[in-house]
Amino acid sequence: MARARRISSTQWRLLTRDRECSPHFDVRLASGYSAQTYRHVNPSDELNPSRCGTVLRARPTWRFPSMLTRSPRPWRAVALPLVFIATVAQAQSHITSPKEQFGHNIGDDYWLATYDQFQAYWQKLAKESDRMKLVEIGKSAEGRPQLMAIISSPENMRKLDRYKEISRRLASADGLTDEQARALAKEGKTVVWIDGGLHATEVLGAAQLMETVYQLLSRNDEETKRILNEDIVLAVQVNPDGMQLVSSSGAVMFAPPFRDPFNYNFDPAIPMGIDAVGAAMQTRFAMEHKPGVTIRSGSSYSTWWNGGLRTTVYFHNMIGLLTETIGNPTPQRIPFIPTMTLPRADLMYPIDPQPVWHFRQSVDYSVTANYAVLDYASRQRDELLFNIYRMGRNSIEKGSRDNWTTTPSDIAAVERTIAESGGAAQLAGEQTSADETAAGKGGRGGRARAVGPAGGGAVGNPVAPFGNGTDMKFFNTVLRDPAKRDPRGYIVPSNQPDFPTATKFINTLRHVGVTVMRATSPFTVNGKTYPAGSFVVKTAQAFRPYVLDMFEPQDHPNDFAYPGGPPKRPYDNAGWTLAYQMGVQFDRVLDGFDGPFDKVDGLAPVPLGTVAGANGAAGYVFSHQQNDAFTAINRLLKAGEDVFWLKSAVSANGKTYPVGSFYVAAKASTLPLLQKAAMDLGVSFDGTATRPAGDATKLSAPRIALADVYGGSMPSGQIRWLLEQFEFPYTVVYPQDIDAGGLKAKFDALVLPSGLLGQGSRGGGGRGDAGSRAEVPAEYQRMLGSLGEQRSIPAIRDFLEQGGNVVSIG
Template identity: 55%
Template structure:
């Protein structure tokens, strides 16, 4: 009896101790989605909006000790941008400690391997799972809702393990978009009529679908918020980005990805992507969820930097992407015969069937749990490996190192084989040269390797320096701020610095590559060398997933030096975003003030000066040609001194007005073309106008069709996808913008969607028959039009003598576009020559880097010059590629990409490259700004005066 009593006491004590030691073992009862929303997440015809999500998450936070809600900032429309942190109650009590461990391992500075191992043992895996970035892909936000609920409510052993081993960051990536899309879908009382078709505007205020193209630039509020969490606060080892939709005939695309991967990031990145991808695919098969495709099952790769999951690669993080079918309105998986044969890209095909939203929720939860499972089981390795990758970067940046690229390999092959290499194309999946793919015999010597691939002159830079005396240092400062927002360490000189044979003035920026995020530094400064991805000799190029070349320093026109050795001198590490270095008014003259045209921010100054009623002119000729002149008034000195200090633009006080001709500037009536549903190029231009303080009005096709445009506007701006194609258009531009509804011409939308009265004035489309005659009349009446990218087709619609340069003569003498097998230039950076004597090119050097995406290229017809049409920028080389991929680039030589064309009393400026693409190429913004301020001015070679219309 005594023994039995003792055993019972001991058992009771063990139970009490176990309960005390595991307070998270049983979750308290929390409100289910059905009880809160009135439906289960994934029910047909049901969506929650962001307002409801916020309320629900706050309720769960109050009810569950497993959840902490954090506002990471405000959205573009001012909503709270929320992140739910999910982990065990014990872990949540020590969040600061675990955050510090994650940061120390990610930065990898001052740690030994043994210390890193101990930190990995002590730390918790940090996993980021998001949803809702592309708001019409409604699965993303709703699987996030369901995942958060399950993790705070389930008590199974696996969930407990996740909570104990992992800190999960659940991030809603686009709150504004969820509010718009869900409200639009749910506005119909009859479920059968609910549809996401024909949204009235972009689902991000400015960017629409391009909200996932902003991550190295951080223009958007949401991007800035998320980058701060990823790269300056939490440093997750795994970043999982949910998207839709899966390829036809499947349910989901999941990692691994197809080649190529980027040559800058650590080899551990693609290895761990494959590792997690295998775990995800394995769990799908185990749970009987077929239809998951990988690798070449879709177009996704790991080459491009700039998306939510891809930027992580350049920060030693494992970025994951799934693209999953699903819609609250039931759908059908089609029968695609080729998707019924299993292979390494599709292990388990799925049969055609009716598909419900809840099934997609379940697939997403399985994928999430697969990621959490491997993060939990292998947490120490994930934590240690992010340290090891960072350490590798620091070591590479502190010694001689080389980045091997396709061009260098091709040159080496030709040298080793005596010119018998694979030719111009590096054919995808070709066998190794010399060994026939058998790993023996052939090949070159170690001496050849050293000579060809270890040339000291080809070493990677150890330091990049941005001199503070460059012409547009405020833009260079913006570039530095983009790096700071993505966690890059920056120093600034506090005294003149002598290095590399020159002296850099105080305030210059110094970026060392010996830091954990070296891959991102290299990717922002150095040209991308995309391989010639040709599936077979003579075949058409395989398009990259996004851009092939995007070097941000090139796009922004930043002047920098590469140094092959480290530098020492007086400098300090910068903390926080940098303001432009304050400038001063130089000189003692009292007649007026001169402002350089070389600085983009000069246009902010001009817009403020005009708004303040100051007298501003543009110097047309003489030694100060291209500068801006502000005539002195009693109030002017104080105004320009403040502008110089705030904007960092230099101002010179003059004793007398400029000697040359001037044209007086005034505030202009700017119309920015857009359409119902929204245009991403127009949205980015709207963002740009707001940043540079241009007053403007958004103009829809009905307003253009109504005519009398000269009474309303001085200048009309047509971003890249607004004007329909016309004869003579060059090149083959990419697809139209996504992220909104898309235009249509009646009050009844597609799929029977009725458009509310408040949007009726936005309907319609620009047409050759109705709109173009009104635009021609506007030009003839003295108006100015700036057309960008594919909208330069307006020239052909107006019948101007401008032809397609990218054409060749067939045997019958007809001109035909050059085939894609011969010529293909996806998003890349090319160099063009510029006539900077033309006022629309004032402020430019004689060459400029432009962003080019299979953009139009022109020739001028023989009579063009007689009509006053002039080239402004053109290709003056058979090899203009600066960064990216330009298959058959020799065809570009001599082609024109910017044109100044008089039409009646007005002026048409054509800029074929994407001069405002995603608000990133600051180096070409002045083309747009100049074109706007030339509105109403007489074109060279034509009768007229410099006076504009009042």
């Protein structure tokens, strides 16, 4: 019997792009769908949370150009196509129920289906129903098929290609008039992506997905038929390996809207759309007498972060939703918490204490949430689809003219400028006369006040509660400073030291549908000449919000509980500028520009490296300024080559290599390895007739120990991913390994990710919930324990004193 205690989450998104960049599960409303590249996660993100790419979190995710997506974290997610018009077939063969298939209803206590059972069931349903098409979208890390169920009316199923095309055209928003967009919106279908199971121990995600699909295939009520006619649903279990692994061994739910802050780059229609869909969900919960659903401050979720299936779609003009629900096969209880029994704006329908809460109740809540999204998508199809286009047009228009994005730092700068100019009284607000207040004038800058029954005051002046402002010169000189305009575009020069990494960055943008151009010949902008092959990313495109978010630094607000109080913790990362993280050199261009540019179709090829001066070479020098040079070194060391780190500058073939460059001695086996590295990695090598003079340190493959805990540390998983990308060999060690001592005999370096001290067994900041030692399978017993001061710190000190290296992060 599997035991899981996690809260499950679900997300939805309204997608406007034909590619989504989040590897999570979501539900989205879209006008069409497109192929999505999946990055498969490890069997359990609890055991190894190194997953984190471009797929939504643990929710179902649908990828369509214009759709609303919902992604359940440990729950389920639902994706709804936004524009399909078809008639649901009335006659279907018998649809096998979960009870008939498994001998259990979905949500029965003490029972979970494995992925093998899940797969067999969906394969059977696809044969039984003309409402469902089952496609394999890839393989999991362990080789299991990743299945996506496409669900809609039979007539819609025959026109999927047309609906995809409509979604793509609306999402790009380019070359369409409003009238043409409205016609396409009327013809199209809403696409909703629902995923579940990304976090394997949040077992509700996979369970609700099976139940939702069964109900969509078996029900013939008017609402379900309308959903099938107007929506295209994409349902995906996003972690097959984790489902197989886990199933073999005060409030009930959080739902949208989300708390502040929201990101300043995306269209204001995004948070408005989230609120609208959230209201539909809340209303349905109330009408079905399902209390205990909290919103906004009831959870830490905001819309700031750009990195999950729920949130990445915001920057592509789509609505993304997430819900989080309690529930697992072991019955639980809803405790009595007095403060959670009083209705308020963020908990309008409190739930009474429940001595027993069954898993099936959680499944029912999740299905209600899914149906609320699908129903909304079907009823608002035309509007949702047109809004995707309109938001795209807004982005194109903003990128074609001067525009400013106001940030918290800008407001702080205005306040400082006003104070320094002697305008502190204006900023604080001054009293105004009764006559001025009644007239709605408000004087030089004071806060308007109500002054009596005949005066009007705040009643007559709707902006009165916000004060009457200050001199417009501060707005014009600070917030509209020409030097602070949003860029019209970015230029990534091809002559930068690590252009292969810059190309990887560009391909990351291409993966999520950003339009990129490449110079076919040299060109000049603002007096600077750029070589052929340079990349150009203009902001006059539908996904402008995403472009800005990848090039510009984030400016998270100072978010405090109250003046002088503690800060509110961001839901996830507060900053993530990818161009900075990857060390990409680029120039911002604030005015319109053009040049000899061709659009990049597909992915940009990584530029090839060269091997020069190979004849009679004693060895080869190569630069340390390219990230992939370290991949090349690891390959050379693995092949038994002699590689050195140079402590003096050296010249080769007319080039000067600075201190820190690398040298590989020539052997019979060396040249083919270098030629392959030049081809695969874009690293260039210059032959030298003699070995470089000066000191050099011979390199050896490092024996790296990477610390982790049972249940998985996300920082450790992210470091693991990084080591794998550059082909560093490493061994994961757990508290028992460290406490045993003797580390120097096995390792040269120990990497300690942030947050590990005192963390263990429960993993992931306490989210793993390993339960008692007896419940942990034998093969994972060696991972148990926690890093502590009494045994772990002395063992690490011994390692250091014996000549080991400790890399402590955070």
